[in-house]
Amino acid sequence: MKTTRFFTAAVFALGTFFAFGNEALRVEITKTDITCFGQANGKAELYIAGGAQPYAINWNNGQTTSEILELRKGTYVVTVTDAEGNSVKDSVKINMPAPIAVGYSTPRQTEVANFNSDMNISVKGGTPWEVEDKASMYMFRLNDKSYYENPEKLEDGIYKLTVEDARGCKLSMNVNLQVQLENEPIVQKETEFNGFGNVKMTVHPIHLVIEQQQKTFTHNYN
Secondary structure, three states, rough: HHHHHHHHHHHHHHHHHHHHHHOOOEEEEEEEOOOOOOOOOEEEEEEEOOOOOOEEEOOOOHHHHHHHEEEEEEEEEEEEEEEOOOOOOOOOOOOOOOOOOEEEEOOOOOOEEEEEEEEEEEEEOOOOOOOOOOOOOOEEEEEEEOOOOOHHHHHOOOEEEEOOOOOOOEEEEEEEEEEEEEOOOOOOOOOOOOOOOOOEEEEEEEEEEEEEEOEEEEEEOO
């Protein structure tokens, strides 16, 4: 009698183990957003646990792998089905930063620390560096150079001005540049700079060229 009860209890416990031994099917998605405006280099990676293997993976873009690459901006939905027919659905949103944009003749001067200067332009978009005072910061280059020992001695004329953000996204434009000491008349080229004054760079637009994803987009300004 005791043997029969023990055998019955053992069978019930074993059946319970097989009935409830598998964890519930679950999924988790990690992502990498797009680096620069206009690119398609987003990524989504799927982690699957529980359920019964093998798993069937179906994304709404037709892919069937746990990692999908070269994604454009948008929402990607995945359905995972295990060997017992249980399904779980999840989604991920791939974001893209706004394009870098430059505005001319703005009332607020933009500080360009690497040139010890101010420019009469405003910059927004992209992914700027965040500094302590919460201001957005970009890297500026003139004719592909990020540093001039004596920026006040730059000649007036046409320069290639490049704005670069924290992710390496770039906006390049040809500009007509005038260089002067802050609150002073246009500096005479033979005047020696004492190293303490700030340089004012007055920027006049010619045209913009956005360099992204091996494509060139041109915006003409009146």
